[in-house]
Amino acid sequence: MATADPRTQAPPPSPPKRRTRRPLPAAAPGRVWLTALAVGAVAAVLAYLLAPVSPPPPARFGGHNALAEDVAAVVDPRDVQGLVVARFPVDAPDAVEFAWGGTLDGAVPVDEDTPFETASVFKTITAMTLADMVENGETSLDRTLAEVFPDAEFADPDVAGATLEDLATHHSGLPTAPDGTTLRSRILPALNLTDPYAAAEPPVEALATTTADRPGEFQYSNLGFSVLGAALAAESGTPYPELVAERVLEPLGMDDTVIVEGVPEGGAAPNVVPGARTEPWDNTAYAPAGITTWSTAADLARFLTAVADGTAPGTGALDTVREDVAFPGVPADHPSGLDGFDLGLAWMTSDWPDVGRVTSHSGGTLGTATMVAFDDTHGVVVMANSMAVDSLGLSRELLKDDPEPLTGGLPVWLTTVPTVMMTVIPPVLLLSLLLRRRTLLTQRPLDRLRVVSLSLGSLSWLAAGQRAGDWTSTPMLLWALAAGVVAAAVTVGVWFLRGAPTENGRWRWLHVPVFVLSVVFSLTLGSLMLWGLVAAYA
Known part of the structure; x- marks a missing residue:
């Protein structure tokens, strides 16, 4: 019987290779x-x-009993770092009531004389300075930036042709911050809650690189109001801080309203939520928009009572300049009333649900929430150093006959x-x-x-x-x-x-x-x- 030659036989198949498990280091003793x-x-x-x-403990509210009770009924005390509120009857502006709650830093309580950032509420003071100058024949609403700054460079003819009225009504097309500062003014602050205006160019210099977007349409702009402040200083020959003090602050006795970098002594530093401090916005070139501007509830109450009874300088700023304006993206019938409002110079007038016709302006930074508002019967001031406080919602409830707890937050x-x-x-x-x-x-x-x-x-x-x-x-x-x-x-x-x-x-x-x-x-x-x-x- 013949046998196969082993040299001609195919080798047996190799066993499949197994993936070796890498050894683990020895355990720690x-x-x-x-x-x-x-x-x-x-x-x-x-x-x-x-x-x-x-985070501080939940705030306890004090002050005038009726107002303190209303605030306590509306606000979640866990949202409060420091909060001061003023309310007054329009027909009795001397009868201002104050309520407060929370602290500056977990220990020092706030009251009506505590400085808070005003944020954009200060735009109304800039606008009333403009109105006062117009009433005195020192400038006009149709003056263009090219006329005010004949030696300035403009990247866009639409910006050069923007009028003081355009700036004061957010219709110049200028963006919130200058072009070219996206990283430092928008991206980084969104990540680490730092000052978005720290690296911003001086407003007038920024016009050489900034273009308008949809000029003639409403586009809220801090840059635009800062350029407006610089324009008023140029028209009057007086630096902006001295100009607004001379035209509005001093006549109303607003001695505690200041423009200053950093937190003034005894001031309520900003917090994104209670206990989480944020960096104050410190570029004084943007003070006309409400950056580096500080005031007290007592001072803003003096201001708003004079505005409500028509005795404040520059009350022409409240006259309607543009009708039925809407914030971009705000749906119809939004409870803020910002889906369709009449616009003066900075001041906004709209119908608030369950309240009526209200003239107001709000303010906010990365750690501040403010509001001034009045209707036919009452005026309110809200100042808080925490973004967790809904200043608009609180103002709306305090103007109602029966305030209710705020709902609808995150x-x-x-x-x-x-x-x-x-x-x-x-x-x-x-x-x-x-x-x-x-x-x-x-x-x-x-x-x-x-x-x-x-x-x-x-x-x-x-x-x-x-x-x-x-x-x-x-x-x-x-x-x-x-x-x-x-x-x-x-x-x-x-x-x-x-x-x-x-x-x-x-x-x-x-x-x-x-x-x-x-x-x-x-x-x-x-x-x-x-x-x-x-x-x-x-």
């Missing part, structure tokens, strides 16, 4: 975890005691859930890596790159939680515990850096670039958040 536990406990206590963001979970996620998830991922010696989601083994990237990520998100989180409805204890977990995990991570492999990824060509991107993102995020915190509390 107990003494390392005990040390980490002690470090984490100390870090948690210090984080709780020294956290920059420290649901609590909409701010609490992101705060919890940015605070809890990164520490959990880092701690899981060090306990299991592999990542929680992708099950990749621990290495130095992962220890470094997850540690930096956890630290940067801790800073983001402080800067961008809402701690009025989320317990601060959560952030302190997260800080303790991160501190403990980093302590263990430092031990692992001695013996763990530098890189233990499945695909090195991908792992290293992802690591670099992760580190760059964490450093950028952390730097932005720390910048915002330092700017706010410096």
